[in-house]
Amino acid sequence: MTAGTDLRPPRVQPAAERTKRVEPGKHWWRRPWRAPLGPLGLVVVAFLAYSLPPYLAFDPARSRVPSTFPAHYLFLVGHVVFGSIAMVTALLQVWPWIRRKHPVLHRYSGRAYVFAGVLPSGLLALTIGAATPYGPVTRASDVLLAVLWLGTTWAGYRAARERRFGDHRRWMVRSFALTMSIILNRLIGPIAAIFLGPQLATTFGGSEIALTQSIAALGAWVSWTVALIAAQLWLDRKPNRRARV
Template sequence: MAPLALVVAVFLAYSVPPYLTLDPARSRVPAPPGFAAHYWLLLAHIFFGTIAIVGVILQIWPWLRRTHPVAHRRIGRVYVFAGAIPAAVVAATIGAVSPFGPVVAAIDVVAALLWLCFTVAGWRAGRQRRFADHRKWMIRSFAMTMHTLMTRALSPLGFLLVMPRIDDKTQMILSAATVSGVLSVLTLLLLSQWWLDRKPKPASGR
C-alpha cells in the first residue's frame, strides 16, 4: 500500500497544481476548437477524479476494510457518488472530443464507460450484499481509476515505440498518446483479472 500511495501522491502533486489557478492557459490538455466549456469540464473531471483516486486507495487498504468496516462503507459512498461516477461521465464527454485524434478519443470514451459500469455494478452488488461480486467489480473499478496515471507512466514507452518510425513531431505526439492509451487500458484490465484469478479457489467440499 505504501508504494502505491506514494505513486498516487506524486502523480497528484504533478498533475493538479496547474489547474488550481483556474487559468486555461496553464492547461496541459489543449481545448478543441469551438468547445468553450472544455476547460471547465476538465476541471470538474480533475476535481472528481482526485476524490476518486484518493478514495479508492483507502478502499483497497486491507487494514481499513478489516478494522473499520463503517469507515469503509462511508468512504465507498464518497468514492462512488462524489468521485468515480461524475468523473467517468465528464471523462466520456471531454474524451469524445480529445485533441489527440479519434483513436485516443475512442480509447478515452471506452475507458470512461468501463469505469462507470464497473463502479455501478460494484455498488449494486454491495447493496445487494453479494460481497464476492462487489469485490470483483470494485477491483475492476480501481483498475480504471488508475487509467490516467498508467497512461502517463507508459508515455515514455509510447514515444520509444513511435520515434524510430515517425519524423513529424505532431504526429509523433498523437501516435505516442494512442499507444500509451491502448496499453494502459489493456494492462489494467489484464492485471485486474490476473489479481482476481490468482487467489487459490477453495476446496469443493469446504
C-alpha cells in the same frame, strides 16, 4: 501393577490442532494486494502533486491538454478534481485494516468513491474524451474507458447494496484498476515517445501531429487494457495450496 506406571490414556490431539498451520511471515512483495499500499500511496501522492496544480489554478493557459470547445477547460478541471477524489478514496477502500477494523469508514469512503469520485469524473470523461484533440484512436479509447469505469463501479455499488459482497469485491477490483490506470498512461507516453520519436521523418512523414496522436493512442489503449487484464488475472488466480488446507 508396577509402581510408578502411568495408566492414563495418551492425549489425542484435536483435529483443529493437527491441521493448524503456523504461517511464516511473508515479505511485502509476496502479498501483492495488501503490502504495496504504502508505495502505491506515495505514487498516488506524487502523481496528484504533478497533475493537480495546472487545474487548481483555473488558468486555461496552464492546461496540459489543448481545448477543443469553450467549456473544455472547466470540464477538464472537474474531471481531474473528481478523479483525484476517486484515487484517494480507492486507496482507503482497498486498505485491509480499514475494512476489518472500521467498516463504517469503509462504507462512507466507498460512497465517496462512487458519488464524489467515479460518477462525476467518468461522466465528464465521456465529454472530454469524445472531444480529445489527440485523434480518433485515442477518442475511441477514452470513451470506452469512461464507459467501463462507470459500469464496473456501478455494478460494484449495486452488488454491495444487494449484499452480494463477493461480486462487490470483484467489480471494485476492476474499478480500482481502471482508476489507477491513468498513472500507467503517464508512464507509457514518454516511453512511446522515446521509441517513436526517431521515426518522425520516416514512419510519420515528418508530421508531428501524426506522431503525437500515435503516442497518445498507445498510452491510452495500453494503460487501461493492461491494468484491467492484470486485475482479472489476479481475480482468477488459483488459491495457494496451503491456504486451501
